[in-house]
Amino acid sequence: VVRARDVVKEFKMGNEVVRALKGISLDIRRGEYISIMGPSGSGKSTFFNMIGGIDRPNSGSIFIADSDIAQLGESEMAFLRCHNIGYIFQSYNLLTTMTALENVQLPTIFAGMPAEEGTIRAMEILERVGLGHRLHNKPSQLSGGQQQRVAIARSLANRPSIVLADEPTANLDAKTGKEIIGLLRELNKEEGVTIISATHDPRMLDVSDRVVWVNDGMIDRVENRENI
Amino acid sequence: VVRARDVVKEFKMGNEVVRALKGISLDIRRGEYISIMGPSGSGKSTFFNMIGGIDRPNSGSIFIADSDIAQLGESEMAFLRCHNIGYIFQSYNLLTTMTALENVQLPTIFAGMPAEEGTIRAMEILERVGLGHRLHNKPSQLSGGQQQRVAIARSLANRPSIVLADEPTANLDAKTGKEIIGLLRELNKEEGVTIISATHDPRMLDVSDRVVWVNDGMIDRVENRENI
Numbered sequence A, B: 001v002v003r004a005r006d007v008v009k010e011f012k013m014g015n016e017v018v019r020a021l022k023g024i025s026l027d028i029r030r031g032e033y034i035s036i037m038g039p040s041g042s043g044k045s046t047f048f049n050m051i052g053g054i055d056r057p058n059s060g061s062i063f064i065a066d067s068d069i070a071q072l073g074e075s076e077m078a079f080l081r082c083h084n085i086g087y088i089f090q091s092y093n094l095l096t097t098m099t100a101l102e103n104v105q106l107p108t109i110f111a112g113m114p115a116e117e118g119t120i121r122a123m124e125i126l127e128r129v130g131l132g133h134r135l136h137n138k139p140s141q142l143s144g145g146q147q148q149r150v151a152i153a154r155s156l157a158n159r160p161s162i163v164l165a166d167e168p169t170a171n172l173d174a175k176t177g178k179e180i181i182g183l184l185r186e187l188n189k190e191e192g193v194t195i196i197s198a199t200h201d202p203r204m205l206d207v208s209d210r211v212v213w214v215n216d217g218m219i220d221r222v223e224n225r226e227n228i
Ligand SMILES: Nc1ncnc2c1ncn2[C@@H]1O[C@H](COP(=O)(O)OP(=O)(O)OP(=O)(O)O)[C@@H](O)[C@H]1O
Pocket: A134, A137, A140, A141, A142, A143, A144, A145, A146, A171, A172, A173, B011, B012, B013, B018, B019, B020, B038, B039, B040, B041, B042, B043, B044, B045, B046, B047, B090
């Protein structure tokens, strides 16, 4: 469902060029649960932005559901991002002037869902992540872990077939972290959602089909579930 | 060095009132390493903001180095915050238009240190957290874990006697996380810095003198090192 071929990403810093990705190739099958692990600064978030169509690589190509995203126009890419992919960003990216409920409902509005239905859907998912009692709080009125759970709920609003999660459990306590991993696993096993998650959390290893280890912009090794 | 007496904090949400802290009392001795643990939304960051003088409680009192911070004027409080306390916020709070070096040097400018000396000090600490090669990157040009390390370096710029850390290892991989815990422990053991850290990281238990468990705005229990 997602294929990356020799993806290179460079950032220009004055005269210097930082090669964050040095040529990454990876095939991810539909319905897999993949964890991407590696040291801080090794390129996980940059790779996440490439396969999610948020940023374009300098060279190499990315296929999502067999279409080359470099060939897609803006509106086709927006449709794909809105209906097929749910994003959980490392820095949440919540809209600070909207409540938790409005932040989670927003994607349903872009997808054309009637407002009443969208509100019910948003309430359901916020309940599922344990925030039924904080629907009308804005991000500044929520704790770090609560904001992260709003970001997780928002990514699920349009029942995506692929969830791209960047450090989904970073600010969560042991119990809440376990619940979120359980939720992602349930979506994966019962609804066949493909989960691709950049993480430092060793508990993710237990639920992953494969673990991709990156270091300094390259894939170090890929481990299957049996040998973890 | 830090004393809290019956601290209550309430937030108004329309007609509702959320009691984030329901009356917390705690004494922290100079040179201690204290971890505050508890579920997401239990009041750790709110308590952190109270003892750091960032926000005022509705009732109760806080003493830092034996002065009641409610009695301090704005400029005395600013002096205390600038010279004695280093803050590591859960959401980093870096200045997005400044480089890593400028962000770390900024506290030294407020403290009146000559610019040249401040630059050297900032470079030294960034080196110590493994970012000697990213001095001129702005926060948007750094990974999540790198931004967190800039925030940690900034908190140490003025050689504070107290470091208040809110989730210092949340976005760090196992190795970098261990290095940061090692750095905090070194400051604590060798330079006598008092460390107060809100965390979900079980490795913090190994280096803490005491662990304060909070739940729903109250202290559940306090454990000494021997019984952890
Ligand atoms: N400005 C605010 N207005 C209303 N409620 C708030 C506000 N700030 C915090 N809260 C509420 O107070 C409670 C405590 O929040 P706090 O940020 O202290 O939690 P925390 O223990 O740090 O959690 P985490 O581990 O997720 O960072 C939460 O339930 C939160 O929803």
